Amino acid sequence: MIQFILKGIVRDKNRSLLPIIIVALGVTLTVFLSGYLGGVFQDVIQQNARFETGHVKIMSKAYAQNKDQLPIDLALLETDKLKDELQAEYPNMRWVQRIKFGGLLDVPDDDGNSRSQGPAAVMAVSLLSENSQELDRLNIRNSIIKGTIPTKNGEVLISNDFADKLEIDIGDEITYVGGTMYGSMAFQNYTISGTVKFGNIGFDRGAVIMDISDAQQILNMENGATEILGFFNNEQYQSESAEDIVKNFNAQYEKSGDEFAPEMQSLEDQNGLGEILAYSNYMSQIIVTVLILAMSVVLWNTGLLGGLRRYKEYGIRLALGESKGSIYRKSIIEAILIGAIGSIIGTLFGLIATYYMQEVGLDISDLLNQSSMIMPSTIRAKIIPSQLYIGFIPGLVAMVLGNMLSGMGIYKRETAHLFKELEV
Amino acid sequence: MEPIIKIENVTKKFPEGEGEFVALKNINLEFQEGEFSGIVGPSGSGKTTLLNIIGSLDQPSSGNAWVMDKNVAELSHKESAQLRNLHLGFIFQVYNLLPVYTVFENVEFALLLQNKSKEERRKAVMQALEWVGLENIPNKKPSKLSGGEGQRVAIARAMVKEPKIVLADEPTANLDATNAHAIIQTMKKLNEELGTTFLFSTHDEKVMQYLNRIIHLKGGEVEKDEIITAQNPKS
Structure with missing residues (x-):
């Protein structure tokens, strides 16, 4: 049956192409922005660590x-x-x-x-x-x-x-x-x-x-x-280890009143880098959440349109003895397949775009002429392992969610009404 | 002999505005296995509603509809689907083939739902295509078929699982006279060879001349139940 569904997806461009493009676009954006933000923040952190703060x-x-x-x-x-x-x-x-x-x-x-x-x-x-x-x-x-x-x-x-x-x-x-x-x-x-x-x-x-x-x-x-x-x-930089070392070291001098006694600070305690790290994580989560929601809404609508277009097909399948539940489940399987294809393509494009920005970068030196921040003059994206799933999972979830929502129409509609579409 | 279909005091009402529209009024009918019968009547007489109830796609508002000893009024969605899957075949006015699949795949779909093995499916599909004379074009897409060929694929799809009952809703409405005769003759042959019960909804004279029994519906009521020739029960 999976083979049968796959054939349908491959041959029916209306069923697959638009959702795949939407998922691929969303995933590309997620993967690229994640790599871009990750690269920029990591560059800022590393430059600061090397030149200014150490770990x-x-x-x-x-x-x-x-x-x-x-x-x-x-x-x-x-x-x-x-x-x-x-x-x-x-x-x-x-x-x-x-x-x-x-x-x-x-x-x-x-x-x-x-x-x-x-x-x-x-x-x-x-x-x-x-x-x-x-x-x-x-x-x-x-x-x-x-x-x-x-x-x-x-x-x-x-x-x-x-x-x-x-x-x-x-x-x-x-x-x-x-x-x-x-x-x-x-x-x-x-x-x-x-x-x-x-x-x-x-x-x-x-x-x-x-x-x-x-x-x-x-x-x-x-x-x-x-x-x-x-x-x-x-x-x-290893955040938890650094915090442990700082705590351990400072405990030795905690009660010392000598103003020349040593004090240790972690990277995150300096130059607002802790906030930058937290902001980086926060931004990544916001981007992923917004993209999941946006993609779900778009795919929900695409699913609704596709579902309407396919009422005739659903009617035929009901007539042939397929249950509503089976049709619904297969539409979810289709969504998983389409979501996976779109997500793989999106992840691939996202990685290519990230690689390009990693190699070429974006020269922002003109913008930093008056800045005293330790910041790279060319900001570069960075390929990071999390990019392999950070777009893939939301792409799949959005597609399945969109189809689950739109597919509920199959349940709400009377069998005879679905079947009636065949008379058109 | 136990009837294969038994309609008992069936009434079907649909909501219409603040009131309701009565599509079928207290229908009582019985069909024996192997019948080649038709329901005829003008638009709005309740032909399709009756076929939908027999096909377990709809349920009566009151009364009982027994199909293969199962009361349609009491079946769950899943049980209705199972009844259609195992025992009922449908043929429509427009052939309603799945456009992205080939002739072979369209016919095969019904068997996929029955979890038949690949080899079983292949044999059954080729047999069904042979019955309708399309064994040479299994890989054609529906868009490449003529009207007559399309309807013959639809017959093969309905017959491939060898159902006990085939419900045909205006099957010749979109065909020219030659094709209409050819299609109805094919179905008649299958009725005679396999003993399948055929129940038509039609107002086509060409179909009516082949029927053994014609039930005239008017305003949701049986106006006349006419036996044309002796039935052709399954031996």
């Missing part, structure tokens, strides 16, 4: 309260020891020290006078250490536009846009003008070893990247760092 981050309690101002005087000290202790206690994570600070970059001319100047946001990471994973984590090798990664102290990377703005090139000297963590003035010359572009507007506007030992030296912050970041070994 967890440790700061001094005082620094944590004023972290937007990058208060280097509130940095953590004896961080090597703390880092070793963390590594021993939480071996499923990798721990890195970073220093973030601001200052003025001055570019001297041949006579030693200022040729150009600009405010810089400096990020000091482990660049020169042999075992450093920061080069990979920040994707520095692939982000180099000109020159090379610093190979010795005194060399820095500068963002390509910033270098253009200051009219400097690799090999040029720049002077950092700022203060130490104890408030003294600090001046230091550095050589540009390369320029970078991360595709991250906040960083590309005015970033300088140097080795952490250079920063500790200029800031007079020996064995110190403004923050220690923890990353899960697989570089994937």
Whole structure:
């Protein structure tokens, strides 16, 4: 009988084509939007994790309260020891020290006078250490536009846009003008070893990247760092594990009144990323729900029209001895088959569209010129496993639901009336 | 002999506005197995309503309609469907073939409902097509058939499950004289060879000349019950 139904679906385009197109369209939209939103939010989360928040981050309690101002005087000290202790206690994570600070970059001319100047946001990471994973984590090798990664102290990377703005090139000297963590003035010359572009507007506007030992030296912050970041070994954020680690770590310092005592925050506790993650899930659910409802209504109407068109066929089948229940059940089986075909096609198209947007992306750098958010300048969709079912199930449910609703007409109508259609 | 169909004081009323329309008034009829009978009468005389009740597609407002010893008035939807599936065949004015299926598949459908095996179905369908002389075009689509061929497929579909009773509602209304005679002769032959009871609703003179019994309905009442020739009961 299934074979018989299949033949009907394949041969009767009116019965199958429109519902399949509707289901396929709805599923394509669901799958694509899911991949698109997932990709965008995941990119934002990952960029923030890599550049800013880590999967967890440790700061001094005082620094944590004023972290937007990058208060280097509130940095953590004896961080090597703390880092070793963390590594021993939480071996499923990798721990890195970073220093973030601001200052003025001055570019001297041949006579030693200022040729150009600009405010810089400096990020000091482990660049020169042999075992450093920061080069990979920040994707520095692939982000180099000109020159090379610093190979010795005194060399820095500068963002390509910033270098253009200051009219400097690799090999040029720049002077950092700022203060130490104890408030003294600090001046230091550095050589540009390369320029970078991360595709991250906040960083590309005015970033300088140097080795952490250079920063500790200029800031007079020996064995110190403004923050220690923890990353899960697989570089994937794990919400529950992160929360457990944060709870466990902070419990040790809960009663400490020392404002320099360390405090750990998870990715979700920082920069509103928790809200972004919740919003991402919420939006996905809204999209799926709205699409299921919309598709159900459309398919219900399509089913009603199809049902009306097929009253004659139902009449014939009743005459041949098929019961109303059997006709209803077979119309549901048809709906399952049509829903499955439409959902498979929709999922396929949705994945193709997602793949295209994953590879090509959408350049939004013009929109982010004034933004200080850590956000990718090209937003990309991402193929995620949930796309295999996130559209398929709603497509199937909507089709079956639509047919169940419209098929109720078969039950409501008297057998003799259905049969009467045959006299037309 | 027990009648195969027994209509006992059957009245059928339909709601009409605030009142009701009486389509059949206290009908009493009996049909023996193997009859080749017709119900004739003008439009609105109750022919189709009576056929619907005998076909267990509708139920009487009062009275009883016994078909194959089953009281239609007391059958559930499922039991009615089963009665039609196993014992009743229908032939319509328009052939009402399922347009997306081939001749073979249209005839086969009735057997699919009986869960017959593929081989059983194939044999029965080819046999039924042979009865109506269409064994050479099993793969044709209904849209490619002539009017006469379409109605012969409809006869094959009604006969494939070898029902005890075939109800034919104006089966020749859409056919020319030649085809009408051919169709009615085919049915007469099946009636004689298989002993199937045929009950027509018709006002076609060409059909009437083949009938053994003509029941005249008028205003929902039996006006005349006319035996034309001796019945041809199943031996």
